[in-house]
Amino acid sequence: MNGSVRMGRFLGVPLRLHWSVPLLVVLFGYGLGSQTLPAGVPDQSDTTYTLAGLAGALLLLASLLAHEAAHGVTARRKGIPVQSITLWALGGMTEMGSPRAGGAAFLVAVSGPLTSLAVGAASLGAGIGLDTMSGWEVPAAVLIWLGWVNCVLAVFNLLPAAPLDGGRVVQAVMWWPTGDRDRAERAAARSGQVLGILLIAVGWISVLYGVWSGLWLAIIGFFVLIVAGAERQRARMAPALRGVRAADAMSTPVETCQDWLTVERCIEEVALRARHSTLPLIDFDGRPSGLLHLPRLARIPAQQRETLRARDVATPLLQGATCAPDDLLEDVLEKLSPGSGIRVLVTDGQRLVGIITARDISRVVQRHALRGTESR
Numbered sequence: 001m002n003g004s005v006r007m008g009r010f011l012g013v014p015l016r017l018h019w020s021v022p023l024l025v026v027l028f029g030y031g032l033g034s035q036t037l038p039a040g041v042p043d044q045s046d047t048t049y050t051l052a053g054l055a056g057a058l059l060l061l062a063s064l065l066a067h068e069a070a071h072g073v074t075a076r077r078k079g080i081p082v083q084s085i086t087l088w089a090l091g092g093m094t095e096m097g098s099p100r101a102g103g104a105a106f107l108v109a110v111s112g113p114l115t116s117l118a119v120g121a122a123s124l125g126a127g128i129g130l131d132t133m134s135g136w137e138v139p140a141a142v143l144i145w146l147g148w149v150n151c152v153l154a155v156f157n158l159l160p161a162a163p164l165d166g167g168r169v170v171q172a173v174m175w176w177p178t179g180d181r182d183r184a185e186r187a188a189a190r191s192g193q194v195l196g197i198l199l200i201a202v203g204w205i206s207v208l209y210g211v212w213s214g215l216w217l218a219i220i221g222f223f224v225l226i227v228a229g230a231e232r233q234r235a236r237m238a239p240a241l242r243g244v245r246a247a248d249a250m251s252t253p254v255e256t257c258q259d260w261l262t263v264e265r266c267i268e269e270v271a272l273r274a275r276h277s278t279l280p281l282i283d284f285d286g287r288p289s290g291l292l293h294l295p296r297l298a299r300i301p302a303q304q305r306e307t308l309r310a311r312d313v314a315t316p317l318l319q320g321a322t323c324a325p326d327d328l329l330e331d332v333l334e335k336l337s338p339g340s341g342i343r344v345l346v347t348d349g350q351r352l353v354g355i356i357t358a359r360d361i362s363r364v365v366q367r368h369a370l371r372g373t374e375s376r
Contacts, residue, residue: 004086010065013072018088021061027089029057036145041137048138056142061087063119063150067157068092070115071108078104083335091153097334102176102184109168113154120150161195162188163227185235192228196221238330240368241361246332247325249364250346250354256280259289259311263300266310271297276357278343281314287350288322290314291343322347325354329364332356 004016033053037044064087071094072082083095099105127143130136158166167188174184199221206214257270259281271279271294279292292314300313322345323332332344342361346354 004088010085011069011073012076013069013082014084015065016084016086018086020089021087024089025054025057025061028060029053032056032142032145037138037141040141044138052138052142056145059142059146060149063116063123063146063153064092066119067112067116067153068094070111072096074108074111075099078107080104080108098330099172102172102179102181105175106169106172109165109172112165113157116150116154116157120147120154123147123150159195160188160191161224161228162192162231163224164192164195167192167228182235182238185238186232189228189232189235192224193232196223196225196228199224237361237365240365241329241333244329244364245325246323246327246329246344246346246356247354249329249360250325250356251276251360252354254280254345254352254355256282256352257292257310259283259309259314261310262306263297263308263310263313264305266292267297267305276355276359278355278357280345280352280355281310282352285350286352288317288345288347288352290316291321291345317345321345323356324348329356329361333361 004018007015007017009015029050030053033049033056037049037052065085068085068087072085075082075094075096078099080099081097083097086093086095096108099108123143124147127140127145127147130140130143133140157164158169160170161167162171162185170191171184171188174187175181178184200218201221203214203216203218203221206217255270255274255276257266257279260283261269266279271292274294277294279294279297280288281290281292283289290311292310296313300308321336321343323335325346325348333342336342336344342356342358344356345352346356
């Protein structure tokens with residue numbers, strides 16, 4: 001996710017924090033410390049409320065991490081590669097490959113909500129137990145609040161709409177007996193779009209009646225609507241990409257630029273006649289060394305173009321940005337980082353033989369549609 005920072009690894013999976021995570025901590029910490037705790041446990045000091053609110057918000061963040069980690073651990077046990085876990089203001093996201101069977105998809109989907117329910121039940125039990133002990137009212141109230149939030153989180157995530165876990169469950173249940181994965185994905189995505197619209201409508205109606213927490217609901221609805229729309233589009237494309245090799249989709253020949261050239265020479269000799277907005281760089285040995293994005297190249301001031309080298313302003317090749325000609329296109333696209341765009345270099349050994357961009361993917365989908373029309 002754009003705007004996130006890698007914080008290390010958790011259970012062997014890269015962990016990233018979005019810039020909105022501090023916002024989550026502040027909002028929930030403030031709400032807990034200024035409203036919930038004073039109403040439930042009055043006559044405490046402001047310092048006590050502030051520290052308890054902060055502790056509750058951090059515990060909530062840890063429970064969100066446990067929810068996403070459950071998805072990741074279950075996926076890896078089923079042989080599904082997990083790229084990263086990202087925490088952000090609306091919860092978390094676990095980036096992983098696609099399950100190959102409905103049963104695996106079902107187990108991965110339910111593992112998160114079940115973990116949230118377990119955390120919720122444990123927190124409620126601990127909170128009720130502490131409440132019976134004199135002098136532990138504030139910690140007990142924090143744990144009870146944490147328990148209810150996790151239970152609500154689990155129930156909300158089980159709503160039957162993608163990208164929520166409940167949508168994944170519906171998708172798996174439809175896919176499992178029928179074997180029609182594409183139909184199951186489209187159905188889950190459509191239900192997600194409907195849910196997103198409903199959440200936005202309820203949120204704005206709440207705001208109009210003076211309930212400002214409805215704004216948060218509307219933001220969640222907007223996110224659900226956008227992601228569900230993207231998933232529906234992906235589900236429509238899936239049949240066209242299935243079984244297609246990278247070599248069948250790539251563009252050739254590939255215009256390249258030597259990475260040791262100055263930006264000025266790169267523009268004059270290569271970029272001005274390039275067909276793509278991304279230009280592969282090659283090193284002295286002819287191996288791909290990076291990707292040069294022409295819009296970024298155009299923003300370099302004229303006085304710097306004669307001193308900067310092309311490699312100085314290029315994006316290094318990341319994992320998933322290269323593939324072999326015989327790799328399946330579905331698998332190649334799965335490895336791309338979300339939001340990074342479609343720019344994949346096709347290499348035969350260390351030799352660059354082609355490039356795959358969004359335009360190439362669109363051409364594959366169009367060819368599939370034409371074949372479908374001809375067959376009818």
